[in-house]
Amino acid sequence: MRFFTLITLIMTTALLAYATVDMPDFGDPSSPASTHVSPVYIQEAYEKTATPNIVTAVLADYRSYDTLGETTVIFTAGVACMMLLRRKK
Amino acid sequence: MIKDSEGVIIKTVCRLITPIIQLYALYVIAHGHYSPGGGFQGGCILAASFILMVLAYDIKEVKKRMSEKLNTVLCSLGVIIFAGIGLLCLILGANYLDYGILHKILPVDPAHARSLGILGVEIGVGFTVMAVMVSIFLNIASGGKHEEEGEAS
Amino acid sequence: MEIMDFIISKYNYWIYIILMMIGFYAMIAKNNLVKKVVGMNIFQTAIILFFVSTASKKGGATIPIIQYGHGEAADIINTAQYINPLPHVLMLTAIVVMVSTFGVAIALLIIIYRKYNTLEEDEILNILKMEDGK
Numbered sequence: 001m002r003f004f005t006l007i008t009l010i011m012t013t014a015l016l017a018y019a020t021v022d023m024p025d026f027g028d029p030s031s032p033a034s035t036h037v038s039p040v041y042i043q044e045a046y047e048k049t050a051t052p053n054i055v056t057a058v059l060a061d062y063r064s065y066d067t068l069g070e071t072t073v074i075f076t077a078g079v080a081c082m083m084l085l086r087r088k089k
Numbered sequence: 090m091i092k093d094s095e096g097v098i099i100k101t102v103c104r105l106i107t108p109i110i111q112l113y114a115l116y117v118i119a120h121g122h123y124s125p126g127g128g129f130q131g132g133c134i135l136a137a138s139f140i141l142m143v144l145a146y147d148i149k150e151v152k153k154r155m156s157e158k159l160n161t162v163l164c165s166l167g168v169i170i171f172a173g174i175g176l177l178c179l180i181l182g183a184n185y186l187d188y189g190i191l192h193k194i195l196p197v198d199p200a201h202a203r204s205l206g207i208l209g210v211e212i213g214v215g216f217t218v219m220a221v222m223v224s225i226f227l228n229i230a231s232g233g234k235h236e237e238e239g240e241a242s
Numbered sequence: 243m244e245i246m247d248f249i250i251s252k253y254n255y256w257i258y259i260i261l262m263m264i265g266f267y268a269m270i271a272k273n274n275l276v277k278k279v280v281g282m283n284i285f286q287t288a289i290i291l292f293f294v295s296t297a298s299k300k301g302g303a304t305i306p307i308i309q310y311g312h313g314e315a316a317d318i319i320n321t322a323q324y325i326n327p328l329p330h331v332l333m334l335t336a337i338v339v340m341v342s343t344f345g346v347a348i349a350l351l352i353i354i355y356r357k358y359n360t361l362e363e364d365e366i367l368n369i370l371k372m373e374d375g376k
Contacts, residue, residue, distance in 0.1 A: 005271045013263055020255040021248075027300035029322055034299065038328050039321040046308050046319070050200040051122045051207060054306040054327045059127065059334060060207040064186045067210070068175070070335045071168055071217050077342030078164055078221035084349045085233035124307065129334060218338075225345040232352060 103145035110138040118215045122204065128211035132218030139223045148231055160224050167217030174209050254295045261288035275354070275361045279347045286340045290333050297329040306330070 024031035041058055051057040059067055118131030143151045175186040183190035188206025189199045197205065249256065265288060268281025299322065306327040308319065351361065358366050 002271065005267065008270070009263055009267055012266065013259060016259045016262070017256075020252055020259075023252065023255060024296075025251045026254045026295065027298045029299045029301065029303075031296065033296050033329065034326040038326045041327060042306065042321045042324050043319050048200060049203040049207065051204050052308040053122055053124065053127075054308065054324070055125070055330050055334075056121045056127050056207060056211070058327055059331045060210050061188065061203055063331060064175075064210065066332075066335060067214065068171055068186070070338055071171055071214055074221050074338055074342050075164055075168055075217055077345055078224050080346050081225045081228050081349045082161075084346075084353060085228045087233045125305070129338060222341075225349075229345070229348055229352065 099145050103141055107138045107142060110141070111135060114138065118211060119208075121211050122207070128214030129218055131211075132215040133222060135215065135219040136222035136226075140226055143226070143230065148227065152227070155223060157224075157227075160220050160227075163216050163220035164224065167213045167215070167220070170213030170216070171210055174206060174213070178206075255292070258288050258292040258295070261291070273363050275351055275363060278363075279344065279351070282347070283340065283344060286336070286343075290336050290340070293329045293333050293336075297326040299325050 024033075028034075041062065042054060045054045045057045045062075046052060049057045049061050051061075114131045114134035114137075116131075117126040117134060118128060121127035121131075139151060139155060142154075174188070178187050178190050179185050181190045181193055188203045190202075191206055192199045192202040195202055195205065262285055265281045265283070265285030268284065269278050272278055272281065301322065303323055303325045306324045308324070354366070355361055358369055360366060360369075
């Protein structure tokens, strides 16, 4: 491959590898991703929403605004494809 | 591009297996509470059943069953269902998309009212995802030509 | 050795860095436009898998669906027994965004092909340079 591409790839890999020094270990139960708001979701999702599947309860009840925005995104993509490709005769 | 038609075995098997795929997709949407699944996953499986029919037959046959007008209506219907449930919660007096207030019009307690609100929202999402996936596929596969006689692809 | 410990305990990050670099190389070094779009897809998939891998917990944790029998009240739920559900939720959104951008990118490629009759990047740049020069 070309020279500048190789240099860019090596530099990006070195930068990302340097960033993994501070990341938590694989499967650590006390990592910051699993300790602030996620135990609250696991403990309270079943009594407040009567839904055993915690992922669906969080997606459609605790974070329902994000799902509304998501539905709008995929609707916009459908409209964009229609507008780009339909041709009038 | 997509050929005109495949052989007899492929046509018959795809025709027999499409209702089973659609039933499985509705199962995945409805059981989003108890097993992995939900609106997005079930909508994609439902769209896959239409794409299977396009691969076995040609595009004109599928466009007779799922016209562009019906597709566009279904796209918007899903978003209307989602936003409409939120608006209903707002009218009844709680915050937007706070399904707990639905226990005033349905004969259940607030926790089960949230569960029914989640189900309604997932159905809306399933409609939109299905219609958009089929619409993008038909537009890209036919290159935009629609309602033309002659070639199908 | 400390270096071996460091590499072995964080091996998931290394796998996803390699996948990300494969996608990145395809995006910047290939000439064909379709290959660039496929490289973008690989890149996005690597990022999604990276986020989902931060959700696991050691010690036999299971999927975040609460196991209960019919008719029983909810027992005390031990949070160390279920993996973290939050990255899974956020990545569902990311997957849908991935599919949307792929669809719109392919539609744009069809229009580019109709206008320039080629899908190679250097030929398109040559055509644009000649049109500018006139």
